[in-house]
Amino acid sequence: MILSEKPAILSGTPIFNHPVPIARPALPRFDDMAEEFNRVLLSGDVTNGSKVKQFEKAAAAYLGVEHCVAVNSCTSGLLLTLRSLGIKGEVILPSFTFFATAHPVIWNGLTPVFVDCEPDTFNLNPAEVERLISEKTGAILAVHMYGNPAEMGQLEKIANKNKIPLILDAAHGFGSKYQGTLIGRYGSAEVFSLSPTKTVIACEGGLVATNDGVLARLLRAGRNYGDPGTYDPDLVGINARMSELHAIVALHSVRGVEEDVRQRNVIAQKYIERLSKLPGLTFQRILEGNRSSYKDFSILVDEREFGIGRDLLCHALKAEGIMTRRYFYPPVHRLKVYREYYEVCKDRLPYTDRISNSVLSLPIYQKLNAEVDGICSAIERIWRYLEEVKRKVGSQP
Numbered sequence: 081m082i083l084s085e086k087p088a089i090l091s092g093t094p095i096f097n098h099p100v101p102i103a104r105p106a107l108p109r110f111d112d113m114a115e116e117f118n119r120v121l122l123s124g125d126v127t128n129g130s131k132v133k134q135f136e137k138a139a140a141a142y143l144g145v146e147h148c149v150a151v152n153s154c155t156s157g158l159l160l161t162l163r164s165l166g167i168k169g170e171v172i173l174p175s176f177t178f179f180a181t182a183h184p185v186i187w188n189g190l191t192p193v194f195v196d197c198e199p200d201t202f203n204l205n206p207a208e209v210e211r212l213i214s215e216k217t218g219a220i221l222a223v224h225m226y227g228n229p230a231e232m233g234q235l236e237k238i239a240n241k242n243k244i245p246l247i248l249d250a251a252h253g254f255g256s257k258y259q260g261t262l263i264g265r266y267g268s269a270e271v272f273s274l275s276p277t278k279t280v281i282a283c284e285g286g287l288v289a290t291n292d293g294v295l296a297r298l299l300r301a302g303r304n305y306g307d308p309g310t311y312d313p314d315l316v317g318i319n320a321r322m323s324e325l326h327a328i329v330a331l332h333s334v335r336g337v338e339e340d341v342r343q344r345n346v347i348a349q350k351y352i353e354r355l356s357k358l359p360g361l362t363f364q365r366i367l368e369g370n371r372s373s374y375k376d377f378s379i380l381v382d383e384r385e386f387g388i389g390r391d392l393l394c395h396a397l398k399a400e401g402i403m404t405r406r407y408f409y410p411p412v413h414r415l416k417v418y419r420e421y422y423e424v425c426k427d428r429l430p431y432t433d434r435i436s437n438s439v440l441s442l443p444i445y446q447k448l449n450a451e452v453d454g455i456c457s458a459i460e461r462i463w464r465y466l467e468e469v470k471r472k473v474g475s476q477p
């Protein structure tokens with residue numbers, strides 16, 4: 081019986097002899113795409129062609145939004161969205177996020193204004209956004225953290241009242257629902273990532289969803305160096321085109337998103353059910369009526385209540401063959417390339433620091449099901465042998 085055994089970090093037998101990765105992309109089978117690949121290669125029309133259009137149409141139909149513009153990454157999608165909307169001055173955004181949320185702000189010569197997140201949802205705090213808005217604010221850039229929908233009602237109200245665009249980094253949000261409505265039609269634009277750890281995958285890719293036809297037209301030009309087809313660019317664009325081969329993968333992937341998100345929710349509930357029995361472990365709050373995509377499943381480890389901290393738990397789980405990640409540590413305002421913004425915001429981000437210092441993302445992906453029990457058992461037995469684990473690690477040089 082696993083439970084009576086010592087954890088692997090104390091020389092017990094690891095629960096998994098093959099490492100369980102943190103994420104595993106649910107990719108379509110080659111055989112299901114082979115004919116389409118072949119047709120594209122034979123046609124010579126290999127980028128930004130009919131497959132990209134077909135994917136954009138399928139995504140727009142699924143999301144219930146007027147326009148979808150496929151690009152080669154979420155980062156380039158955000159970059160082009162900020163550029164196309166002509167944003168000036170400051171952009172309000174969370175620091176508790178992946179740094180690719182913030183980089184496009186810098187690339188556009190804009191100033192990031194980092195705002196704290198909420199302690200329970202880990203999303204941008206609307207009251208703090210309102211407090212920090214000034215005449216210099218050019219846009220609000222919110223994130224659906226791990227797929228948990230940002231507080232769209234309040235954020236849209238604040239953006240409308242101040243007549244500034246609201247842009248969503250929806251990298252985690254494909255398949256998420258805010259009050260029953262799929263993420264993708266909120267704000268001025270929502271920008272998805274289709275890279276391998278996300279819920280819809282193109283291998284590499286991004287997608288901008290918007291109901292603004294003018295913006296969509298500029299984005300289409302923008303991804304092609306700004307050229308709308310006249311050889312006289314409408315804006316200083318970049319090459320952010322999606323290839324036809326990537327579009328085929330994305331097209332197959334988007335058909336599976338409902339099932340993917342359904343399974344992730346089942347896994348998340350299993351984790352919550354078992355781990356909530358241990359002291360000092362808490363979970364992201366998904367508000368009533370919302371659905372998270374659970375692109376990631378992250379727990380907070382309270383060192384005092386649980387007995388050991390996040391980093392030691394991560395270390396002990398690795399010995400069990402369980403890969404975890406500290407998404408997102410350090411927070412953006414503490415990264416060296418954001419040094420010049422640190423002083424002004426360091427004292428107003430208490431929850432960002434607290435969450436970032438105690439968060440641990442556990443493996444989650446379709447077909448993880450069988451392993452969830454083993455992962456929970458590992459955490460339970462590490463907790464049961466806390467004192468020995470601490471002593472052992474404390475005695476190491």
Ligand SMILES: *Cc1c(COP(=O)(O)O)cnc(C)c1O
Binds near residue numbers: 156178180223275
């Ligand atoms: C993955 C991710 C991105 C970047 O997506 P790419 O498609 O790799 O550019 C941006 N923001 C967040 C929050 C992400 O997790």
